[in-house]
Amino acid sequence: MEVIAKRPESLTKTPFTYCPGCLHGVAHRLIAEAIDEQGLINKMAGVAPVGCSVFAYKFFNFDMAQAAHGRAPAVATGIKRARPDMHVFAYQGDGDLAAIGTAEIVHAANRGEHISVFFVNNAIYGMTGGQMAPTTLPDMKTTTSPYGRKVDDIGYPIRVCELLATLVAPYYIERVSLLSPAEIIKAKKAVSKAIQYNKEGRGFTFIEFVSTCPTNWGFDPVKSRDWARENMLPFYKPGVFRDKGEGVE
Amino acid sequence: MSKILMKGNEAVAEAAIRAGCRLYFAYPITPQSELIEYMAKMMPKVNGTFLQAESEVSAINMVYGAAGAGKRVMTSSSSPGIALKMEGVSYMAGAELPAVIINVQRGGPGLGDIQPSQGDYFQATKGGGHGDYRMIVLAPSSVQEFADMAAEAFDLADKYRNPVMILADGMLGQMMEPVEFKPAKTQEEIDALGNIHNSWCICPNEDGDAKHHHEINSLEIDPSVLEKHVNELYEKYGRIERDEVRFDTYNVSDDNEILCVAWGTASRIVKSAINELTAQGKSVGLIRPITCWPFPYEAVAEAIGPKVRKVYVFELNTGQMLDDVKIAVQGKVPVTFWGKVGGIVFTPAEIKEKLEACF
Ligand SMILES: Cc1ncc(C[n+]2csc(CCOP(=O)(O)OP(=O)(O)O)c2C)c(N)n1
Ligand code: SF4
Ligand SMILES: [Mg+2]
Numbered sequence: 249m250e251v252i253a254k255r256p257e258s259l260t261k262t263p264f265t266y267c268p269g270c271l272h273g274v275a276h277r278l279i280a281e282a283i284d285e286q287g288l289i290n291k292m293a294g295v296a297p298v299g300c301s302v303f304a305y306k307f308f309n310f311d312m313a314q315a316a317h318g319r320a321p322a323v324a325t326g327i328k329r330a331r332p333d334m335h336v337f338a339y340q341g342d343g344d345l346a347a348i349g350t351a352e353i354v355h356a357a358n359r360g361e362h363i364s365v366f367f368v369n370n371a372i373y374g375m376t377g378g379q380m381a382p383t384t385l386p387d388m389k390t391t392t393s394p395y396g397r398k399v400d401d402i403g404y405p406i407r408v409c410e411l412l413a414t415l416v417a418p419y420y421i422e423r424v425s426l427l428s429p430a431e432i433i434k435a436k437k438a439v440s441k442a443i444q445y446n447k448e449g450r451g452f453t454f455i456e457f458v459s460t461c462p463t464n465w466g467f468d469p470v471k472s473r474d475w476a477r478e479n480m481l482p483f484y485k486p487g488v489f490r491d492k493g494e495g496v497e
Numbered sequence: 498m499s500k501i502l503m504k505g506n507e508a509v510a511e512a513a514i515r516a517g518c519r520l521y522f523a524y525p526i527t528p529q530s531e532l533i534e535y536m537a538k539m540m541p542k543v544n545g546t547f548l549q550a551e552s553e554v555s556a557i558n559m560v561y562g563a564a565g566a567g568k569r570v571m572t573s574s575s576s577p578g579i580a581l582k583m584e585g586v587s588y589m590a591g592a593e594l595p596a597v598i599i600n601v602q603r604g605g606p607g608l609g610d611i612q613p614s615q616g617d618y619f620q621a622t623k624g625g626g627h628g629d630y631r632m633i634v635l636a637p638s639s640v641q642e643f644a645d646m647a648a649e650a651f652d653l654a655d656k657y658r659n660p661v662m663i664l665a666d667g668m669l670g671q672m673m674e675p676v677e678f679k680p681a682k683t684q685e686e687i688d689a690l691g692n693i694h695n696s697w698c699i700c701p702n703e704d705g706d707a708k709h710h711h712e713i714n715s716l717e718i719d720p721s722v723l724e725k726h727v728n729e730l731y732e733k734y735g736r737i738e739r740d741e742v743r744f745d746t747y748n749v750s751d752d753n754e755i756l757c758v759a760w761g762t763a764s765r766i767v768k769s770a771i772n773e774l775t776a777q778g779k780s781v782g783l784i785r786p787i788t789c790w791p792f793p794y795e796a797v798a799e800a801i802g803p804k805v806r807k808v809y810v811f812e813l814n815t816g817q818m819l820d821d822v823k824i825a826v827q828g829k830v831p832v833t834f835w836g837k838v839g840g841i842v843f844t845p846a847e848i849k850e851k852l853e854a855c856f
Binding site for chain 2: 260289290291293295302305306309310311312313314315316319322323324325326327328329330331333334351352354355
């Protein structure tokens with residue numbers, strides 16, 4: 249019998265703790281498949297954030313560290329500097345990376361740290377119950393912006409890829425979305441490229457996933473994807489912001 | 498090896514490199530800048546990692562990563578920066594990671610000043626970070642001891658998989674004294690040290706063991722699992738309290754009428770005052786905690802001779818170790834305190850005057 253789909257070796261058998269329809273699991277799977285394909289499982293280390301993906305250290309089937317809120321790029325830096333023969337990635341949500349961890353991500357990127365960062369943007373604090381994130385869209389209602397995000401008061405959402413693309417050092421920066429099978433296949437190509445560049449020691453690689461949070465957005469998974477397509481994608485446009493390997497500077 | 502005249506900040510950095518430290522992450526701050534600058538100069542010469550982080554928070558989290566990868570790693574700062582590192586210290590205690598942190602204390606609170614102080618005793622020994630943890634705290638009183646503590650701190654960190662702090666101050670960091678170094682570890686020894694943690698740390702899966710999956714983690718969401726973990730830590734802390742208490746005594750005898758307790762820089766000054774009083778035929782002893790945690794409670798109690806009328810605590814703060822001394826003395830004799838703050842260091846004459854008033 250031909251096997252057409254199976255659990256990647258880079259994922260443990262521990263069941264995911266994510267809500268039905270959550271896309272964190274999809275992002276995990278893409279990363280795991282790419283690591284399998286590059287044959288890196290025995291030389292890989294990952295860093296889990298604080299957020300819904302806090303248990304990622306149980307889900308990936310190689311050595312993992314769990315970092316304090318926002319500090320994953322600093323922890324990944326420490327691991328990579330201590331074990332240069334290993335390949336290291338950090339996995340972060342938008343509150344983790346773009347609020348409390350802004351300094352850590354900007355400076356890891358600015359150093360051109362030889363790590364990959366996978367950034368799941370669902371425009372909300374998922375784990376703590378749907379509070380406003382730095383990525384929450386204008387006028388979007390959350391539990392801490394009950395009247396909608398007022399940009400005059402709290403500012404506009406942060407576009408992280410665009411921000412990091414102002415730096416000289418990063419090797420590869422791409423934003424992808426996870427809203428349909430076609431987009432997931434495209435996202436997989438970006439993840440594979442990031443892991444391949446990581447394997448080759450090219451430098452700092454960064455993938456942002458435009459994602460959803462059905463539970464805290466208050467929509468079912470299908471409607472969440474429609475909402476994200478209509479509202480997230482126009483603001484967070486998918487694209488390659490930097491790819492030194494392909495001459496995109 | 499012959500003695501070299503060196504600043505404390507540089508001596509401890511050199512000693513750390515000799516002890517096999519090959520990773521150092523820090524952020525500049527006075528009065529520890531000579532330490533970070535020495536590391537910047539010397540680490541590349543031994544193929545080590547020197548990284549000036551974007552903040553103390555980032556530096557300590559880099560330490561968390563490197564310690565999680567099983568290598569000898571160090572950071573250093575001074576009081577306001579150490580406050581920022583406390584997040585990482587708590588995570589390292591929870592995840593049981595070995596690392597060395599140096600605090601070259603300065604005056605506080607807030608930005609305070611840049612002169613020597615002992616204001617961070619509480620922060621270091623009573624849990625500056627959150628949660629129920631302990632950190633081993635070593636307090637040097639000379640440049641030589643400061644340097645010697647580097648290797649000792651790494652050995653203790655490795656032995657107990659726990660963060661260890663060397664609690665110095667601006668005086669010890671800045672002053673020059675002759676220092677003799679232990680021979681540097683060979684590359685072979687350093688490689689061996691870098692592998693002692695391979696059973697649990699982040700490391701390559703050399704033989705492709707299908708079960709290889711190491712987790713560096715302080716999260717236990719199930720209360721019964723966390724309870725077990727914290728109880729295991731508590732047992733470990735008990736072993737440290739039993740086996741690692743260090744202290745020094747000076748002029749302690751049955752003739753003592755006063756027993757002084759002082760640590761670090763303060764203890765040097767008290768010693769000078771005791772010498773002058775001894776010449777006058779007045780018997781004063783000194784006990785100096787070398788480990789602030791675990792604190793030498795029993796040793797302090799035992800040092801109180803039959804004629805001691807008063808235990809006198811001298812610190813460069815408003816009375817922090819004082820609390821531990823009171824616990825040790827248990828009300829058996831009166832405990833008095835005198836200290837100086839604001840980064841001002843008391844003189845032997847001032848201490849002598851305080852002690853003379855007791856006779
Ligand atoms: C220092 C600190 N502050 C706050 C928290 C509480 N907290 C846990 S998860 C989280 C937000 C996570 O949101 P995000 O990074 O967007 O991840 P998501 O859950 O949406 O995937 C917060 C604020 C914490 N654990 N630590
Ligand atoms: S709360 Fe949102 S981000 Fe978290 S698991 Fe549920 S759907 Fe996913
Ligand atoms: Mg989020």
